[in-house]
Amino acid sequence: RGGRLVVQEPGEKLRRIDFGQGEVETARITWGDVFTAFHSTGIGEIEVYAALPPAVRRQMALMRRLRPLFSLAPMRALLKRGVKPGPSAEARARTTTHVWGEVRDAQGQRAVSRLNGPEAGLVWTTRAALAAVRRVLAGEAPPGYQTPGKVFGADFVLECEGVTREDVP
Secondary structure, three states, X not given: OOOOOOOOOOOOOEEEEEOOOOEEEEEEEOXXXXXXXXXXXXXXXXXXXXXXXXXXXXXXXXXXXXXXXXXXXXXXXXHHHOXXXXXXXXXXXXXXXXXXXXXEOOOOOEEEEEEEEEOHHHHHHHHHHHHHHHHHHOOOOOOOOOOHHHHHOOOHHHHOOOOEEXXXX
16 A cells, blocks of 8 residues: 555455456455565555465464464474475476456556466466576666566566466456
8 A cells, every 4th residue: 555565364355356267256465566566566556366265364364363473482383394395396387377467547447467377486486587687687677676577577577488468358
């Protein structure tokens, strides 16, 4: 809100979104990328939604209430025992990620686009980071802080192998 990251209660606000295969229920979440999105776009009011099953939303809400306990070493040790390894290479190869975006101006005009790409947690993120490094090493970025979208343009994400964009009428 206004360029400041505001913590949202998971599931506090729900919305139905069509990622390309019909509408699904999504929940507003706190996502740090909205802070950098503000710096890239100048848009002061940005919300992020994720398609999370109700059980996951309840777990996230519970974790938020229990957060003060995480400062205790025994609690952190207990939680670390429950950490599982990430998905295998085979599972990542089978995973696709769908991103939906909508923007509205002061007159209520709206534009919607969808991105489709590979698994996001490791594959897409790594490809984007490597593409940014290649462009920086090629001298295409001025020194100092900036977001990839701001310095390389809105279509930079399409440089990642397997990423496509669909502008929705």
